[in-house]
Amino acid sequence: MAKRAPPADRGVNPRQSVCPYCGVGCSLAYEGEGSTTGREGPINEAGQLCPKGAAAGEMVTDVDRLIRPLVRESGYLVTASWSEAFDRIEQAIGDIVEAEGPDAMAWLASASGTNEENYLLQKLARATGTNNVDNCARLCHASTVTALEERFGTGAMTNTLDDLEAAETLLIVGANPADQHPVAFRHYVQPALREGATLVHIDPRANATTEAADHHLPVRPGQDIPLLNAMAAVIDRAGEADERFMAERTTDLERYRAQLGAIDVEASADRAGVEPAALRAAAMAYGGADRAAALTGMGLSQHHHGTDNVRALVNLALLTGNVGRPGTGINPLRGQNNVQGAGDVGALPATLPGGQPVTDAAAREAVGSVWGFAPPATPGRTQLELTARFGDEVRGAYVFGENPLVTEPDSQTVREAFDSLELLVVQDLFLTETAEHADVVLPGSAWAEKAGTVTNTDRRVMRMRASTTPPRGARRDFTILTELARRLVGKSCMFETPRDAFEELTAVSPRYRHMSYDEIGTGYQRWPAPSDGETDTQVLHAHRYAGGDRQAPFVPVERQPEMATLDPEELVLTTGRTLEQFNSGTLTRRSALLTQLGSDQHLQIHPTDAEARDIADGQSVTVSSDQGSIRLRAERTRAIREGAVFCTFHRAETVVNRLIDGRLDPDAQIPAYKHTPVTVSPAE
Ligand code: SF4
Numbered sequence: 199m200a201k202r203a204p205p206a207d208r209g210v211n212p213r214q215s216v217c218p219y220c221g222v223g224c225s226l227a228y229e230g231e232g233s234t235t236g237r238e239g240p241i242n243e244a245g246q247l248c249p250k251g252a253a254a255g256e257m258v259t260d261v262d263r264l265i266r267p268l269v270r271e272s273g274y275l276v277t278a279s280w281s282e283a284f285d286r287i288e289q290a291i292g293d294i295v296e297a298e299g300p301d302a303m304a305w306l307a308s309a310s311g312t313n314e315e316n317y318l319l320q321k322l323a324r325a326t327g328t329n330n331v332d333n334c335a336r337l338c339h340a341s342t343v344t345a346l347e348e349r350f351g352t353g354a355m356t357n358t359l360d361d362l363e364a365a366e367t368l369l370i371v372g373a374n375p376a377d378q379h380p381v382a383f384r385h386y387v388q389p390a391l392r393e394g395a396t397l398v399h400i401d402p403r404a405n406a407t408t409e410a411a412d413h414h415l416p417v418r419p420g421q422d423i424p425l426l427n428a429m430a431a432v433i434d435r436a437g438e439a440d441e442r443f444m445a446e447r448t449t450d451l452e453r454y455r456a457q458l459g460a461i462d463v464e465a466s467a468d469r470a471g472v473e474p475a476a477l478r479a480a481a482m483a484y485g486g487a488d489r490a491a492a493l494t495g496m497g498l499s500q501h502h503h504g505t506d507n508v509r510a511l512v513n514l515a516l517l518t519g520n521v522g523r524p525g526t527g528i529n530p531l532r533g534q535n536n537v538q539g540a541g542d543v544g545a546l547p548a549t550l551p552g553g554q555p556v557t558d559a560a561a562r563e564a565v566g567s568v569w570g571f572a573p574p575a576t577p578g579r580t581q582l583e584l585t586a587r588f589g590d591e592v593r594g595a596y597v598f599g600e601n602p603l604v605t606e607p608d609s610q611t612v613r614e615a616f617d618s619l620e621l622l623v624v625q626d627l628f629l630t631e632t633a634e635h636a637d638v639v640l641p642g643s644a645w646a647e648k649a650g651t652v653t654n655t656d657r658r659v660m661r662m663r664a665s666t667t668p669p670r671g672a673r674r675d676f677t678i679l680t681e682l683a684r685r686l687v688g689k690s691c692m693f694e695t696p697r698d699a700f701e702e703l704t705a706v707s708p709r710y711r712h713m714s715y716d717e718i719g720t721g722y723q724r725w726p727a728p729s730d731g732e733t734d735t736q737v738l739h740a741h742r743y744a745g746g747d748r749q750a751p752f753v754p755v756e757r758q759p760e761m762a763t764l765d766p767e768e769l770v771l772t773t774g775r776t777l778e779q780f781n782s783g784t785l786t787r788r789s790a791l792l793t794q795l796g797s798d799q800h801l802q803i804h805p806t807d808a809e810a811r812d813i814a815d816g817q818s819v820t821v822s823s824d825q826g827s828i829r830l831r832a833e834r835t836r837a838i839r840e841g842a843v844f845c846t847f848h849r850a851e852t853v854v855n856r857l858i859d860g861r862l863d864p865d866a867q868i869p870a871y872k873h874t875p876v877t878v879s880p881a882e
Contacts, residue, residue: 213665214239214720216652217251218310218645219780221532222359222382223654224251225720228646228665232259240658240722241359241381248380249778253791257644258666260788262628264641265671275629275639280673283638287596288685290621290637291326294594300327300574304584304592307333307545308599309537311675312650312662314699316536317543317551318679318691319598325571325687329547329556329578330592333540334600336581338496340866341504342530343541349512349753350738351745352553354538356527357491358656358724358736359386364525366487367396371511372422372497372872376406377777379531379655383407387493396487398480400425401497402772403802403844404837413480416839418471419770420873422498423757425477426510428466430517431458432478433485440519447749448516454752469757471839485518489525496533497772500872505865506755513752521750522739532655534781539653542709542725547578552707565706570690580867582606582860589618596623599642599675601784603631607858607869608825625678630784641672648674650696651718657735658722659713764875769807771821771874773847773854783848800833802844803878808834811878818881821845823857823874829881843878847871 213227214237224247225239234255236245247254267283268275278286294302305323307316316333323331335343343353350356359382362368368390375383391397391410399411400422408414417425433439434455444451467474484490492515498507512528520526532538544551554561556577566572584592585606595616606612616622616635624633625640633639649664668674676696683691693699697715704710709725717723726735726744742748764770775781778792786792801819813819815834820827821843830845838844847854858874 213663215645215662215665216535216654216660217247218254218535218785219250220379221535221537221655222379223535223652223658223660224381225660226251226254228255228258230666232256239720240660241654242385246381246384249792250780250786251381253786253789254645256789256791257627257785258646260628262788263669263672264627264629264639265669267641268636268639270637275636283640284681284685286638287621287623287682291594291686294620295326298591298593301330301578302591302593303328303330304579304588304595305331306581306595306597306600306602307331307540309334309534309540311536311540311599312648312652312696313536313539313543313659313703314650314693314696315598315675315679316540316545317699317703318676318683318693320544321569322679322683322687322691324573325569325683325691327574329574329576330584331545331578332547332581332584333537333545334534334581334605335537335541335546336868337605338533338537338868339499339530340580340868341499341501341863342494342508344505344866345508345512346528346530347553349509349750350521350743351747352738353541355529355656356521356738357524357529361524361527361736362386362390362491363393365390365395365489365491366525367398367483367490369398369400369484369490369492370407371400371492371494372499373493373495373531374401374405374407374774375493375495375531376410378495378775380777382531382655396483398483402839402842403774406777413476413483415470415472415476415480418469418839419772419842420501421470421757422501422507423503423510423755424466425470425472426514427458427755428461428463428470428477429481429484430514431461431463432481433518434458436482436485438482438485439517443519444516447521448752449749450751450753454513454517454754457754471841484514489523490518490520491526491529492520493529493531495531497774497872499530500868500870502861502863502870502873504863504868504870509753509755513754516750516752522737522741524737527737530655535654536652538655538657539651539659542653543703543707547580550706551703552709554708568702568706582862582867582869585612585615586860588615593619594621595619596625597632598625598679601630601632603635604853605781605855607855607871608860609853609856610826611860625675628784640678641668642675642678643668643672648676650676651700651715653725657724659710659718659725660722661715661718661720767877768875769803769878770842771823771857771876772842772844772872774844775846775848779846779848781848786848799830799846799848801830801878802833802835802838804836804838804840804842805834806840807843807878808832811880813878813880819878820881821857821876821878823859823876825859826856828854828857843876
């Protein structure tokens, strides 16, 4: 246990806030007139920012900010007063709940909202009588969270960014932190490498992270399980398994070993599309290290079998004793700045604040005793399950700070689903693609106008501070949600300030218990916060797993059959983002700085695959799946492996997600953005 960071808020940085983009959580301040500067903070000790953080001020003064509520009249969105907009929402939600019951509403929280905003939204949903509340973690790391909770009891980084310096080997699977978590890469990964750590990178595409790697395994998309299982077999046969750890901290070893014993490493390597010798070398780099840490991203999680992918990685960590010690663990790199917090505070259909199952009667009673009402006992539907029921059993949706018309798979079907709703409310900064289809649009606040807390990728809760007010006509998100709560459920969900909401959160969430809004100051407090107020829980699961057990089971997983059924004409589309862009691009596409740095969208295709299809570099191509077609410009490059193609998904104009099918991982209901069979041909 390391000492906790200095907590006092000395007023030195009265405007210090947290970057609104990725889950690293760099500190910055809004300087007015669209300008941002980095501040010394818990993560970026010298105040460094990546280009997105440096450009984060631009959205605040963007001329397209919404500054009046909008309501739909005769098919058109027209400006309205706040009271007219709230009247419309109150009436429509009241009608839906009265006619169809509370489960006829869907509540989508925001991974870029604060903990307090999300806490309020999920509490409001539950006060109306439904657990139909979810957030966009469903689209990125739901499978990771599911697999980690199942084995360890918590769905979060087992270790921390600081802790990476203790690792001898870093295994990065399906992530590109050099581009997507750049400050973490520079300040935590690269120093570990300079100290001599070995980097193993598993990714179908060679990218900026690969440049720093000692071993690159360009796995065929969808073949992570045979790859990880074969690595485990190599390690076990080489005698590098940690027998003592497995005897003390695991169960079901015999079953797992039986699976490993039957693995043909060469055949598995061939299936995974990597050289057997490279696989063996990477396996020994991980298994032969005394301390090896795994970092995971959406390349592992966003599959039809994403939960099984992560289970295979957890098996590998348990086999080698890489859990519960410094420099080890399974560490998901989270996407948005508060995607960890949105789940922590209960914006999930099956869990109350602190990861407590809604099916746990004792948890419902404990939470209900603070709330003054009992939360419903039946788990709600996940985001994609809700969308699939729009217009049928789900009649209304409240969407806070998300853009599902661009981010959900099978976009054309999603668009029709949203249009079938009786009521769609969108609370956002801009008229997003989703807001264009809304019945009521509420103009909310940018990061520089918000106060509250967010929780970063390594469980640090940090404070955001408002250094300016929303433009005249817009309102703070917390204020909007408070008024909505007052109208729909009355006093039980009303808070004067974000601080009040945070204090209640610490009373109902075991993870956030013992935290103090004041003591976070300009530093942080990490969950689980110990009661002594002094220590910092950097390494989870050291003596017991967070779920309370001393032992975690091995869960053998097999390659899923659908992974093998690819037509010879087809390539596998995998998607990702660039250094300069973020998610659907709602915010970054507006930035002059980021656009200048580069935001072109190409389809990366291996020269051999391009040659076979008569596709020249720079040529316009049609990319088609069973869901539809889009047109992109081809980039012939050996960075992407043969048999796969890659493009970014942040340009709303092309809506790459319209190509993705709507099938979901059975355990976590996450879509498979990283494994879509497509045909690619010259555009006519
Ligand atoms: Fe923001 Fe992430 Fe860049 Fe830090 S690394 S400045 S948190 S986008």
